[in-house]
Amino acid sequence: MTGVKTLRAVLAGAALVIAGGPPLATQEGRGQGPAAGPAPSAQAAAPIDMTGYWVSIVSEDWRWRMVTPARGDYQSVPLNAEGRRVADAWDPARDDAAGEACRSYGAPAIMRVPGRLHITWRDDNTLQVDIDAGMQTRLLHFGDWKAPGGEPTWQGDSVASWEVPRRGGRGGPAAGGGTSAAPRFGSLKVVTTHIRPGYLRKNGVPYSADTRMTEYWDVLPQPNGSEYLVVTTIIEDPTYLTIPWIVSPNFKREPNGSKWDPTPCSATW
Amino acid sequence: MTACRAGVALFIWLGVAVPAAAQIDLTGSWSNRIHEDFIERGPGPEIGDYLGLPINDEARARADAWQISIQTMPERQCILYTSQYIVMGPQNLRITSDIDPISGRLTAIHLTGTVDRPPHTIWLDGRPHPSKSAPHTAAGFTTGVWQGEMLTAYTTHLKEGMIWRNGVPHSDQATMTEHYIRHGDTLTIVMVLDDPIYLDEPFIRSASWQLDPSTRVLPEPCEPQVEIPRPVGQVPHYLPGTNPFLTDVSRRYNIPQEAVRGGAATMYPEYRKKLKDVYKAPEKCTWSCVMGGGQAERPANR
Numbered sequence: 001m002t003g004v005k006t007l008r009a010v011l012a013g014a015a016l017v018i019a020g021g022p023p024l025a026t027q028e029g030r031g032q033g034p035a036a037g038p039a040p041s042a043q044a045a046a047p048i049d050m051t052g053y054w055v056s057i058v059s060e061d062w063r064w065r066m067v068t069p070a071r072g073d074y075q076s077v078p079l080n081a082e083g084r085r086v087a088d089a090w091d092p093a094r095d096d097a098a099g100e101a102c103r104s105y106g107a108p109a110i111m112r113v114p115g116r117l118h119i120t121w122r123d124d125n126t127l128q129v130d131i132d133a134g135m136q137t138r139l140l141h142f143g144d145w146k147a148p149g150g151e152p153t154w155q156g157d158s159v160a161s162w163e164v165p166r167r168g169g170r171g172g173p174a175a176g177g178g179t180s181a182a183p184r185f186g187s188l189k190v191v192t193t194h195i196r197p198g199y200l201r202k203n204g205v206p207y208s209a210d211t212r213m214t215e216y217w218d219v220l221p222q223p224n225g226s227e228y229l230v231v232t233t234i235i236e237d238p239t240y241l242t243i244p245w246i247v248s249p250n251f252k253r254e255p256n257g258s259k260w261d262p263t264p265c266s267a268t269w
Numbered sequence: 270m271t272a273c274r275a276g277v278a279l280f281i282w283l284g285v286a287v288p289a290a291a292q293i294d295l296t297g298s299w300s301n302r303i304h305e306d307f308i309e310r311g312p313g314p315e316i317g318d319y320l321g322l323p324i325n326d327e328a329r330a331r332a333d334a335w336q337i338s339i340q341t342m343p344e345r346q347c348i349l350y351t352s353q354y355i356v357m358g359p360q361n362l363r364i365t366s367d368i369d370p371i372s373g374r375l376t377a378i379h380l381t382g383t384v385d386r387p388p389h390t391i392w393l394d395g396r397p398h399p400s401k402s403a404p405h406t407a408a409g410f411t412t413g414v415w416q417g418e419m420l421t422a423y424t425t426h427l428k429e430g431m432i433w434r435n436g437v438p439h440s441d442q443a444t445m446t447e448h449y450i451r452h453g454d455t456l457t458i459v460m461v462l463d464d465p466i467y468l469d470e471p472f473i474r475s476a477s478w479q480l481d482p483s484t485r486v487l488p489e490p491c492e493p494q495v496e497i498p499r500p501v502g503q504v505p506h507y508l509p510g511t512n513p514f515l516t517d518v519s520r521r522y523n524i525p526q527e528a529v530r531g532g533a534a535t536m537y538p539e540y541r542k543k544l545k546d547v548y549k550a551p552e553k554c555t556w557s558c559v560m561g562g563g564q565a566e567r568p569a570n571r
Contacts, residue, residue, distance in 0.1 A: 047417075055428045058538070066544065067548050068550045070552065070554040071550075071552065085558075104522040114541055153434035163452070165418045166418075185417020187450075189452070216457075218419065220419075220448050222461065230457065235457065250473050263288075268325070269545055
């Protein structure tokens with residue numbers, strides 16, 4: 001390549017970078033695409049396909065996830081003194097009697113409970129995540145969804161958005177959210193609030209009503225054709241945590257729902 | 270999978286890589302958040318604890334024979350952990366990059382600052398992996414591609430090492446796939462280890478760090494010295510069937526010994542059915558209950 005051509009290439013590259021700007025996920029409604037028109041639905045704009053069945057791979061924190069740990073075992077969780085006090089008062093019989101057996105199946109805990117996910121599109125802008133452990137359902141709302149208010153729920157109010165690569169890469173979505181032959185990459189971001197207080201772990205390690213959970217869902221294709229899903233989870237709770245608790249449960253894609261096993265909540269197991 | 274088939278699969282897989290325009294900056298100082306597997310990654314796993322590891326009988330036999338004081342031998346003190354230690358160890362990370370001064374292209378990423386582990390270099394300049402006859406090292410040989418804003422790396426030519434610091438081995442035939450995922454100031458590294466010798470299924474592990482310019486990332490030069498005087502030729506070990514600590518985990522946590530011995534089946538939710546009627550939680554946590562310490566009881570064998 002001659003010096004002039006090299007310079008042209010550099011300038012062209014710089015122009016691409018400058019034109020890239022912020023991720024497309026933050027550009028909704030700015031008319032960046034070549035074809036003006038209504039914004040595509042979340043399903044149409046999905047850069048990755050997470051629908052289907054996924055199974056937990058419990059190769060981390062086994063002793064705190066596969067079985068109920070002992071009272072007072074809050075290893076790895078940055079609990080403050082008040083959090084430890086509440087955890088030490090854990091009483092599963094009381095929870096059962098109070099109809100609170102699902103306290104360890106709330107949004108901040110459910111993805112680490114060993115089980116299976118069934119992910120489907122409930123409608124064009126709502127991703128539904130059914131979980132067989134505790135028979136829970138998470139609804140991840142895209143777009144301008146407004147929370148209905150009312151009492152907090154185990155799975156809270158989840159607002160979702162796609163995070164896609166900056167413009168210029170083959171990984172970006174096609175114009176207008178349509179399909180493209182090129183590979184598409186991206187992540188799902190989910191922010192969940194308004195969660196009914198419960199437990200981060202089965203043994204009563206608490207989270208409060210002030211908890212805010214931010215998740216990033218990433219699909220990881222493997223050389224042998226299999227796929228993993230990792231959910232980087234940042235849990236902020238000013239009531240019981242000293243710093244955000246960051247965990248990243250892993251899942252493996254399954255071909256079908258033949259191992260789907262709905263199991264009700266249990267306060268003890 | 271044979272080496273040839275693996276190579277073809279990798280070639281096809283790498284074909285979905287994206288060019289530099291989709292890259293994200295991974296460089297900086299990253300502070301570890303050991304909020305999963307704190308015991309295993311911090312003080313170290315308990316002897317005989319293979320919970321959730323997809324290991325086979327060969328791996329169990331090797332781990333059962335392992336005695337931790339072997340690491341006090343001067344000739345073994347500076348044997349480095351292999352690159353998969355990034356997600357197994359307790360360290361912060363410093364990530365730097367090499368930029369070609371002419372093209373401006375990112376040609377390599379280096380992960381340093383990890384105790385007892387060699388620098389981990391991910392080559393991004395398209396170079397091939399060396400021949401199968403090339404030497405194996407603790408670092409291995411790693412190439413990477415961008416998949417969107419995720420960097421995916423593939424490592425071959427690893428030396429034999431440990432996947433947990435209680436002697437659970439991986440072989441020199443192990444390969445490693447890593448995914449580097451940055452969201453804001455949070456970095457998650459997912460490691461998938463394949464090993465035809467010691468694993469029945471891939472071993473997946475993930476860990477997270479947060480960007481923190483004030484993070485201490487120190488070198489740790491290793492200078493071997495005599496820590497425990499012992500007769501020449503004595504190598505700490507347990508002969509088969511003589512390790513007295515293999516049932517400690519089962520006894521301490523009421524977990525059936527069959528589960529403690531690990532295996533691929535123990536990683537899946539349905540394994541809980543085997544445990545439900547035989548497991549009873551200990552009344553109260555008595556050791557290593559609080560993040561970073563606070564144990565009420567320290568087992569005699571540690």
